[in-house]
Amino acid sequence: MTTRSSIKFLLRLFFTCLLISAVSADASQRGEVSYDIYVNIDPITRTLEGRNVITVTGTPDLQLALGRRFEVIDALIEGQPLEVIEDASQRYHVWNIPFSLGQPYRIEIQWRGKLSLLDTSLDHQQTLGRPIPVSGDMGTFLPKSSGWYPSVMGALARYRVHLELPLGQRGLVAGELVSETESETGYQASFDFPFPSEGIDLMAGPYHVATDKIQGANGKSIQLRTYFHPEISQLAEGYLDSVKGYINLYELWIGSYPFTEFSVVSSPTPTGFGMPTLTYLGIDVLRLPFIRATSLGHEVLHNWWGNGVYPDYRRGNWSEGLTTFMADYAYKERESDEAAQEMRLGWLRDFAALAPGQDTALNAFTSRTHGASKIVGYNKAAMLFLMLRDELGEEMFNQGIRAFWTMQRFKITSWQDIQNIFQLVSSKDLKPFFNQWLNQAGAPSIRIVDAKQMKTDTGFQLTMKLEQDAPIYQLSVPIVVHGKDGEETRILDLNDAQQTFTLDLQSQPLEVALDPGLRLFRQLAADEAPPILREVMVNEATVTVLLPEEGETREIAETLATRLQRRQLKLISATNNLPVAPILVIGLRPEIDAWLDARNLPARPDVIADHGSAQAWTLNSPNGTTLAIVSAENTNALQAMIRPLPHYGRQSYIAFDGASAIERGAWPLRVQRVGVEP
Numbered sequence: 001m002t003t004r005s006s007i008k009f010l011l012r013l014f015f016t017c018l019l020i021s022a023v024s025a026d027a028s029q030r031g032e033v034s035y036d037i038y039v040n041i042d043p044i045t046r047t048l049e050g051r052n053v054i055t056v057t058g059t060p061d062l063q064l065a066l067g068r069r070f071e072v073i074d075a076l077i078e079g080q081p082l083e084v085i086e087d088a089s090q091r092y093h094v095w096n097i098p099f100s101l102g103q104p105y106r107i108e109i110q111w112r113g114k115l116s117l118l119d120t121s122l123d124h125q126q127t128l129g130r131p132i133p134v135s136g137d138m139g140t141f142l143p144k145s146s147g148w149y150p151s152v153m154g155a156l157a158r159y160r161v162h163l164e165l166p167l168g169q170r171g172l173v174a175g176e177l178v179s180e181t182e183s184e185t186g187y188q189a190s191f192d193f194p195f196p197s198e199g200i201d202l203m204a205g206p207y208h209v210a211t212d213k214i215q216g217a218n219g220k221s222i223q224l225r226t227y228f229h230p231e232i233s234q235l236a237e238g239y240l241d242s243v244k245g246y247i248n249l250y251e252l253w254i255g256s257y258p259f260t261e262f263s264v265v266s267s268p269t270p271t272g273f274g275m276p277t278l279t280y281l282g283i284d285v286l287r288l289p290f291i292r293a294t295s296l297g298h299e300v301l302h303n304w305w306g307n308g309v310y311p312d313y314r315r316g317n318w319s320e321g322l323t324t325f326m327a328d329y330a331y332k333e334r335e336s337d338e339a340a341q342e343m344r345l346g347w348l349r350d351f352a353a354l355a356p357g358q359d360t361a362l363n364a365f366t367s368r369t370h371g372a373s374k375i376v377g378y379n380k381a382a383m384l385f386l387m388l389r390d391e392l393g394e395e396m397f398n399q400g401i402r403a404f405w406t407m408q409r410f411k412i413t414s415w416q417d418i419q420n421i422f423q424l425v426s427s428k429d430l431k432p433f434f435n436q437w438l439n440q441a442g443a444p445s446i447r448i449v450d451a452k453q454m455k456t457d458t459g460f461q462l463t464m465k466l467e468q469d470a471p472i473y474q475l476s477v478p479i480v481v482h483g484k485d486g487e488e489t490r491i492l493d494l495n496d497a498q499q500t501f502t503l504d505l506q507s508q509p510l511e512v513a514l515d516p517g518l519r520l521f522r523q524l525a526a527d528e529a530p531p532i533l534r535e536v537m538v539n540e541a542t543v544t545v546l547l548p549e550e551g552e553t554r555e556i557a558e559t560l561a562t563r564l565q566r567r568q569l570k571l572i573s574a575t576n577n578l579p580v581a582p583i584l585v586i587g588l589r590p591e592i593d594a595w596l597d598a599r600n601l602p603a604r605p606d607v608i609a610d611h612g613s614a615q616a617w618t619l620n621s622p623n624g625t626t627l628a629i630v631s632a633e634n635t636n637a638l639q640a641m642i643r644p645l646p647h648y649g650r651q652s653y654i655a656f657d658g659a660s661a662i663e664r665g666a667w668p669l670r671v672q673r674v675g676v677e678p
Helices: 003-023 124-128 230-253 283-287 295-301 319-335 337-352 371-392 394-408 415-426 431-439 534-538 551-565 589-598 635-640
Strands: 032-042 047-057 062-067 070-077 092-097 105-114 134-136 139-142 157-165 170-173 176-183 186-197 202-205 208-215 221-228 261-267 272-275 278-282 446-455 460-468 475-483 486-494 498-505 509-514 543-546 583-588 614-620 626-632 653-657 660-665 673-675
Touching: 032 202, 062 070, 062 105, 070 092, 092 105, 157 170, 157 202, 170 186, 202 261, 208 230, 221 230, 230 261, 230 283, 230 295, 261 283, 272 295, 278 283, 278 295, 295 319, 319 337, 319 371, 337 371, 337 534, 371 394, 371 415, 371 431, 371 475, 394 415, 415 431, 446 509, 446 673, 460 475, 460 486, 460 509, 475 498, 486 498, 534 551, 534 626, 543 551, 551 583, 551 635, 583 589, 583 635, 589 626, 614 635, 626 635
Parallel strands: 032 157, 221 261, 261 278, 543 583, 583 626
Antiparallel strands: 032 047, 047 105, 062 092, 070 105, 134 139, 139 202, 157 186, 170 202, 176 186, 208 221, 272 278, 446 460, 460 498, 475 486, 475 509, 509 673, 614 626, 614 653, 653 660
16 A cells, blocks of 8 residues: 555545544443352252342443343342333343433342253254253353343443352353362352453353463464363364464454454253354264364454444344355355355345245344345345455455444444445445445345347447336446457446447457346246245245145154244145245155146156155256255154254255265256347
């Protein structure tokens, strides 16, 4: 960067800081909150006893809350009794506290209670859907959303946690481990988190702890640890090495790692959570050979986005999309152009699987609750950042990323703040860009109407017409012109419902392809997107045909259908005509073959026809909707698919030998192309 451009960049950064400070002024009026928590947990009896000393300064009226499963032993404010009330939902004990600005107050609450029994049979979706405090000899997990400690509702807080556990157990919360001891009386540890935090998650278990260190970009030492169950303790060294690589990568890309440590913690349930200074991943997840190269980096990056800069959930959650773009997608870009394009295709195929109106505007996404919400909050948001990088150029985009981190560390940040930063860093008006991608549900639908050529004195002139459906987007549409002497990429600015473009070319054009690299978030045309299994999984219009008529096989087929769709099934008779809706058909091999033959539908595809004990595949029905067929050799083979099949939604076909996938793939993309007329 030249001296003059450096000065211009610093000036833009200064004024951006002023603007963001003004936008976030309301947050500065909330004052400061800190917790000093002492908690004793016995995983065998599943009991918890705690005391929280809460200090509040410069805060208006507030509410404290504690989960109703716990008994309040004592509650004092400045040494005087504090009266508890019950909230309307009967989920919390609540204290209403009127405060005077600027005057510090001390509140002390003691509580105790019984934790729920740890259930290791739950899958990931079930674990996400049960934000309750659980404990057992294999582990303890107290999510912040469970109300396991008294907290100030809606406020960020610094904290110190002092944890006591029986001998043989170790535990942690996010933060710096400032002390720990272990003796015959048990395990004690103290953790300090000196930054404003959204809440406290607590984990414990029979952990083996391995350690390592790395020197951060600013010269400080970063302590690395794994808290692994004994059966996976041999994985510790590999995970510690991988964490080092990710911290180095993101310090160079974004800025200094914000904390003093990072830990990888194993969970007895199939979780996948990222907290400040740590990630909490299921034992079986950590065993998977590809996790170190994929999900681990995603969770490390959350220490910058989500746990280092906080989303303003009232205005949407940007952190999952930015993390997906700078982790999952970035790793594919480093692998190859083809791998990155395949991920973009996966995002667009997933979106095409949704029923019309099933998605929401991106600024309405707060957290992942089902498949449709992930398609918007992770995939669409990641592609927004891809399109923003294409719009600004990689160097300017990365300047914006570094400015974003410099200004917003440990602050609540909205999509509007992100727009302001990138706008001032780039000196571009990005309001139309952000408005259309954040505030509108759906995606643009673009078509090539026609393309014609004319010979000129200097070469050829190509005239082509593009159109898009309402609502109208402002789009930079990549077009690839295939000619006699090769191909050429052009970017066309499409701003109207229909627009004609004229291009001067050296070579005679033969064919034009619309966005073959899939760099726009858009609705794939019906003949562009070959069907995938996810279409029957996330589309709420899906109907289900269960061919086994009764008995155990029928029950297993219904369980499999429910696992795939995660909602109440819309069952129709096997003798019905094909409806105009996605259809899921499940049965044993003879039943499936007879059902397909009776409707003159194609037989099972050759690629999986004689492979394994069960197969699933997709095809287009005669009425233009998607058919997904699940076929098994016998009842046991059908049973074996219940757990693995829902994880293969992006496939068009898959074969299983028992519960193991032995063959899978997706039907190829058909790029939107038109021939050039003379």
